[in-house]
Amino acid sequence: GQSLEQPSEVTAVEGAIVQINCTYQTSGFYGLSWYQQHDGGAPTFLSYNALDGLEETGRFSSFLSRSDSYGYLLLQELQMKDSASYFCAVSGSGYALNFGKGTSLLVTP
Amino acid sequence: DGGITQSPKYLFRKEGQNVTLSCEQNLNHDAMYWYRQDPGQGLRLIYYSQIVNDFQKGDIAEGYSVSREKKESFPLTVTSAQKNPTAFYLCASRLGSEAFFGQGTRLTVV
Numbered sequence: 001g002q003s004l005e006q007p008s009e010v011t012a013v014e015g016a017i018v019q020i021n022c023t024y025q026t027s028g029f030y031g032l033s034w035y036q037q038h039d040g041g042a043p044t045f046l047s048y049n050a051l052d053g054l055e056e057t058g059r060f061s062s063f064l065s066r067s068d069s070y071g072y073l074l075l076q077e078l079q080m081k082d083s084a085s086y087f088c089a090v091s092g093s094g095y096a097l098n099f100g101k102g103t104s105l106l107v108t109p
Numbered sequence: 110d111g112g113i114t115q116s117p118k119y120l121f122r123k124e125g126q127n128v129t130l131s132c133e134q135n136l137n138h139d140a141m142y143w144y145r146q147d148p149g150q151g152l153r154l155i156y157y158s159q160i161v162n163d164f165q166k167g168d169i170a171e172g173y174s175v176s177r178e179k180k181e182s183f184p185l186t187v188t189s190a191q192k193n194p195t196a197f198y199l200c201a202s203r204l205g206s207e208a209f210f211g212q213g214t215r216l217t218v219v
Binding site: 008031033035041042043044045048050087089091094095096097098099100101102 | 140142144149150151152153154157159165167168199201203206207208209210211212213
């Protein structure tokens with residue numbers, strides 16, 4: 001089976017930097033991805049890491065350490081519109097895509 | 110415009126009735142997924158399909174059934190055997206590392 005752990009809530013100030021961690025256990029691993037979901041909306045893809053290291057996409061970066069079964073999403077220059085839920089997801093064997101329980105990010109003025 | 114279409118957005122059913130949620134995609138993706146989302150529970154995988162006429166159970170398949178007769182369509186049936194069917198249901202398709210989601214169907218069983 002697969003399990004993913006991430007913090008349930010994070011609060012940060014506008015303009016700050018925040019890191020959302022994700023640890024996973026899986027029987028087969030191809031990559032770690034991150035999704036953003038605003039209340040009542042559809043999740044949208046942010047990033048994907050298949051290899052160790054940092055991937056940067058604008059204000060968002062994602063990191064993976066396969067040996068530690070760990071990754072994180074880094075959000076810089078936080079804006080109010082970044083308030084949302086963030087999910088890490090593991091691509092496993094057989095095309096399965098399993099998500100964590102999500103981290104609710106609140107950005108305050 | 111290409112995308113994932115789920116219908117209806119809101120659905121009400123009486124307890125004991127089966128109900129089918131629609132999911133259609135015109136992205137030409139092979140893989141499709143159904144998730145259930147409850148508050149604080151994240152997205153839990155119900156069923157997924159890699160290709161037409163093939164599908165696999167996810168973590169919470171009990172009380173649900175699916176079919177994949179066409180590449181574009183992956184309907185989900187919530188049966189009367191599902192003990193707590195009231196939830197937000199999300200359908201997705203996937204190309205490579207990226208999944209694309211529909212806007213969801215909020216099912217309420219009374």
